[in-house]
Amino acid sequence: MNLATQLTVLRLALVPVFMVLLALDTPLLRWVAFAVFVIASITDFLDGYIARKMNQVTKLGKLLDPLADKVLVTAALVGLVELGEIAGWIVVVILSREFIISIFRAMAASTGLVIAASYWAKIKTTVQMIAILLLLANNYPASMIGIPLDQIMLYIATILTVVSGVEYLLKNKQVLKE
Template structure:
């Protein structure tokens, strides 16, 4: 097993650890959870970089890396709803887009077509991660100047989620014409 795949598996392992800290009411548990989330988010960038740099892109990585990302982000968003930090409709939009694009990719893959990540998809992921971190950290340090950075980033991530989803569907509509 190569290093990139080990990083992906490590990220999947971090998801339940993240959840344990996030949903427990022990001192500093949410801060620890935020740190774990940040480490997991860094491994997301790192595993792809390592795989490309070492020319070790594998089918396992192509499948598991996006799955690990979806597990991490979805678990964080669902937990934030449970904690009363964000509205459920936001999470429904984000997860619906993820299901839709995953299905699109699966249908394309069955036809031998690879749907590469677009700039919109990457921007969506980055803004989601920033928004989640800001919410986990209770909008630190922006809360001190009464600036809702966390919610602004969440709104931007929702907007980019919709735009990227529509973009993927439009540029890959030929996949559904069979």
């Protein structure tokens, strides 16, 4: 397993650690959960960078990387809903897109086609991760000046989630025809 794929697997391994820390819901453990999420998010950027720079792009990596992103983001969103910090409908919209695209990718893979993450999907994931970090940090430092930046970023992430999902379907509609 190459370094890029190892980083992706690390991101997956950090998810249960993050979930336990978030579920325990103490101020200290909330910041530790924040740190774990930061590390996991950094692996998302590093694995792709390393794969391209070191010519380690693999089919497994193309499949695992977006899966790891989905698992990490889903865990955070579900945990934040459970804590009453975000509306459930937002998570339903985001998860619906993720399931639809995952099914779409599986259909493509069954025909030998691997659909890599698109530009908009990468932007979506970045904005989702920023929104989650702001939520985990209780909107610090924006809360000091009364700006609900965490909520603004969450709504932008939700819009980008829908846009990137539509883009995937339109760009790869031949998969639906097969």
